[in-house]
Amino acid sequence: MPSVASDFVAPFAGVRQVTGTLPVLVILLRPDSPSDSPYLPPGTPQIQNLTQAQIDALSRDRLRKQIFGPRKSVSTYFNEISYGAFNIEEAMVTPWLVARDDPATAVDESSHAFIHTSDIYKKGAWIIRQVEAMTTFRFSRYDRNNDGRVTEDELGVIWIYPGVYGGIGRETDPALVKVPSLSKGVQLNMLARAGDQSSWALMAHELAHQIFRLGDLYVDKAGYPGVGALSLMCDQGDGTHLDPWGKMKLGWLKPTVINEDGWYALSDVETWPQALILHDPKRGARDYFIVENRWPGQSHEDFLTMRGLAIWRVSERDTSGNWARKTIDLVWAGGPPPSQQLTPGQCPSRDDALFDGDSVATGYAPTPYSSPGRLVWGDGTPSGIAIWHISRASNNARLYVDVPPMQGPSMVGPAVAMTGSTRALDAHEPPYFFQPGRRSDDIVGMGIASDNHVYAWYRDGMVSSGTAADLGRYRAPYPYSIPGGRTPKDILAVDIASDDHVYAWYRDGTVSAGTTRDLGAYRPPASFTLAPGRVALDIVGIGIAQDDRVYAWYRDGMVSSGTSRDLDAYRAVYPFSLPLGRVPDNIIDVGIDTNDRVHSWLKANGTGAPIIVTAYATPGGLAPGKRTTLTIKAADSQGRPLENVAVVVGASAGAFATATRLITGEDGLAEFTWLAPPSVPSSYDGRVLIEIRATRHDLSDGRGLVDVPILSGSP
Numbered sequence: 001m002p003s004v005a006s007d008f009v010a011p012f013a014g015v016r017q018v019t020g021t022l023p024v025l026v027i028l029l030r031p032d033s034p035s036d037s038p039y040l041p042p043g044t045p046q047i048q049n050l051t052q053a054q055i056d057a058l059s060r061d062r063l064r065k066q067i068f069g070p071r072k073s074v075s076t077y078f079n080e081i082s083y084g085a086f087n088i089e090e091a092m093v094t095p096w097l098v099a100r101d102d103p104a105t106a107v108d109e110s111s112h113a114f115i116h117t118s119d120i121y122k123k124g125a126w127i128i129r130q131v132e133a134m135t136t137f138r139f140s141r142y143d144r145n146n147d148g149r150v151t152e153d154e155l156g157v158i159w160i161y162p163g164v165y166g167g168i169g170r171e172t173d174p175a176l177v178k179v180p181s182l183s184k185g186v187q188l189n190m191l192a193r194a195g196d197q198s199s200w201a202l203m204a205h206e207l208a209h210q211i212f213r214l215g216d217l218y219v220d221k222a223g224y225p226g227v228g229a230l231s232l233m234c235d236q237g238d239g240t241h242l243d244p245w246g247k248m249k250l251g252w253l254k255p256t257v258i259n260e261d262g263w264y265a266l267s268d269v270e271t272w273p274q275a276l277i278l279h280d281p282k283r284g285a286r287d288y289f290i291v292e293n294r295w296p297g298q299s300h301e302d303f304l305t306m307r308g309l310a311i312w313r314v315s316e317r318d319t320s321g322n323w324a325r326k327t328i329d330l331v332w333a334g335g336p337p338p339s340q341q342l343t344p345g346q347c348p349s350r351d352d353a354l355f356d357g358d359s360v361a362t363g364y365a366p367t368p369y370s371s372p373g374r375l376v377w378g379d380g381t382p383s384g385i386a387i388w389h390i391s392r393a394s395n396n397a398r399l400y401v402d403v404p405p406m407q408g409p410s411m412v413g414p415a416v417a418m419t420g421s422t423r424a425l426d427a428h429e430p431p432y433f434f435q436p437g438r439r440s441d442d443i444v445g446m447g448i449a450s451d452n453h454v455y456a457w458y459r460d461g462m463v464s465s466g467t468a469a470d471l472g473r474y475r476a477p478y479p480y481s482i483p484g485g486r487t488p489k490d491i492l493a494v495d496i497a498s499d500d501h502v503y504a505w506y507r508d509g510t511v512s513a514g515t516t517r518d519l520g521a522y523r524p525p526a527s528f529t530l531a532p533g534r535v536a537l538d539i540v541g542i543g544i545a546q547d548d549r550v551y552a553w554y555r556d557g558m559v560s561s562g563t564s565r566d567l568d569a570y571r572a573v574y575p576f577s578l579p580l581g582r583v584p585d586n587i588i589d590v591g592i593d594t595n596d597r598v599h600s601w602l603k604a605n606g607t608g609a610p611i612i613v614t615a616y617a618t619p620g621g622l623a624p625g626k627r628t629t630l631t632i633k634a635a636d637s638q639g640r641p642l643e644n645v646a647v648v649v650g651a652s653a654g655a656f657a658t659a660t661r662l663i664t665g666e667d668g669l670a671e672f673t674w675l676a677p678p679s680v681p682s683s684y685d686g687r688v689l690i691e692i693r694a695t696r697h698d699l700s701d702g703r704g705l706v707d708v709p710i711l712s713g714s715p
């Protein structure tokens with residue numbers, strides 16, 4: 001059963017939907033020591049003449065701006081990364097509080113040592129207690145559900161102390177901190193903390209631990225390599241976006257679960273709450289990849305120089321301890337960070353982590369066998385998932401996703417048989433066997449009889465019978481006759497009805513009925529009609545189902561159903577799919593067996609290793625006379641870009657503004673400009689077919705097909 005988004009957005013390790021507006025309390029508290037004066041940035045006017053009260057006030061303003069102020073602040077950042085779903089507002093920024101000694105205790109709470117080095121858990125509870133003791137702030141106001149307890153889903157709390165270095169979040173001891181205004185007390189999963197010289201991004205990171213319950217994703221002692229500048233939970237310094245796993249679990253990003261091979265588009269995740277989930281239903285929903293499109297643009301992460309697709313590996317199997325690092329991993333496009341970047345506590349800065357079709361190093365197709373990045377599960381098992389087309393980095397990227405079962409590269413080159421439905425022909429079967437001396441090109445039609453024997457008619461006037469995989473298994477070739485002086489090359493397709501009558505369709509638009517040996521024995525050729533906008537030569541295969549409905553597949557990727565003489569009498573055209581690197585024109589013929597399984601046979605494109613062609617047009621649909629860019633990528637069966645491939649294009653209408661033959665560069669790309677015809681074509685339902693052939697002397701041909709809808713009316 002295909003998986004759905006709800007299988008993946010379910011809470012994990014306490015990380016669950018967080019939306020709405022959360023008040024945040026900022027506690028400014030310092031020791032009573034001159035060395036702990038709040039920080040003011042260099043360039044503050046007359047800094048040496050300021051009184052302590054003026055310094056405190058300037059510092060408080062600065063920190064308030066950093067957290068609640070205009071962009072870039074913690075507040076504008078949370079708004080952006082949540083697509084507006086989560087916001088913070090100021091509950092209070094306390095004045096700078098100066099710690100006071102409690103004479104009832106043995107320690108001096110006002111000392112530098114107490115504030116900076118004493119028991120971090122006990123101190124956290126003490127700091128929360130100081131708020132009601134030293135200010136007018138009352139926690140009770142934030143007890144939204146009136147249970148006598150304030151928790152982090154009601155109030156965020158961050159303590160800021162004078163200090164250069166980062167921050168830290170820790171539980172408090174006791175966990176429930178008694179305060180006068182509440183019957184029970186304040187119970188945060190942790191108190192967020194940061195030095196007053198920390199960036200807003202670090203404060204956002206600390207609050208993310210507290211409010212979102214997210215875990216750290218930087219390098220640790222156990223050898224976790226971090227996720228680089230692609231998640232706030234690794235890079236705390238600059239304000240990079242959160243990883244898509246966090247955004248999804250928090251209920252902000254709405255993933256698309258991929259259950260079918262094909263082309264998908266991804267807009268930049270900085271602006272649009274989009275990502276793709278790739279998984280193997282056989283393995284369940286705990287292992288998956290999330291693919292997002294990073295395009296920093298004018299977002300908070302505008303400092304990033306990386307662009308392209310980020311692929312994240314997720315394994316939701318262990319919620320204990322250091323669960324985040326056990327769960328979330330980056331598939332580094334350019335290879336893992338070098339050892340000198342793997343210092344525990346640091347976030348590696350390697351900046352070729354994204355897949356970019358425009359780059360030789362990171363433009364390869366990630367598959368279970370690619371290198372350096374590969375799509376294997378956490379335990380090293382090949383995932384059966386590939387992304388066969390990685391587009392040039394863009395705010396709207398295109399990718400071709402292959403989910404299990406993975407299409408072997410072997411599907412592209414040799415002649416293969418396939419089993420599927422009328423809509424999806426692409427379940428892979430092994431290559432099939434011919435009689436000695438025959439090749440896939442020699443076959444003019446194939447059909448399946450009521451005993452499920454497969455008949456193949458050949459160009460030389462012979463017919464054999466066997467199985468889908470072994471065409472000559474039952475009966476060696478014997479001669480057949482064709483009515484009315486037609487020759488085998490006039491045959492478009494053949495199939496066999498439930499009464500074992502053999503129907504043959506011809507290029508001149510006629511159909512006959514007969515036997516395997518005499519194609520016209522029962523009925524001489526009579527004309528047939530096909531789906532509008534198509535001619536007889538557009539037919540690539542015809543099959544007859546158990547109920548004697550006749551299905552016709554066309555060169556433009558569509559299929560219709562009807563009778564032998566009216567091919568769309570029952571159902572107008574609908575699309576069908578083929579494996580990557582295959583085009584409808586590769587179909588020799590289609591046969592439908594007694595279980596209504598659809599068998600199709602594809603001819604070989606040559607004998608050497610194949611060129612895999614992927615192609616798309618941007619924009620994909622356009623008004624008459626407009627221009628579109630056709631991007632074509634030639635790759636080997638491992639998805640590596642191939643250079644020096646000659647790519648030839650031809651369109652069923654319109655004109656190319658570039659040459660129709662281009663040679664791929666080292667990125668495997670060739671880019672054509674094509675002008676739509678001046679009006680909507682009457683053929684192919686108003687679409688224009690652009691057919692692609694890619695050749696290189698040492699490889700077998702690659703084929704591709706793109707259809708571009710021409711849109712009528714105003715754009």
Ligand SMILES: [Zn+2]
Pocket residue numbers: 205206209215216
């Ligand atoms: Zn942290």
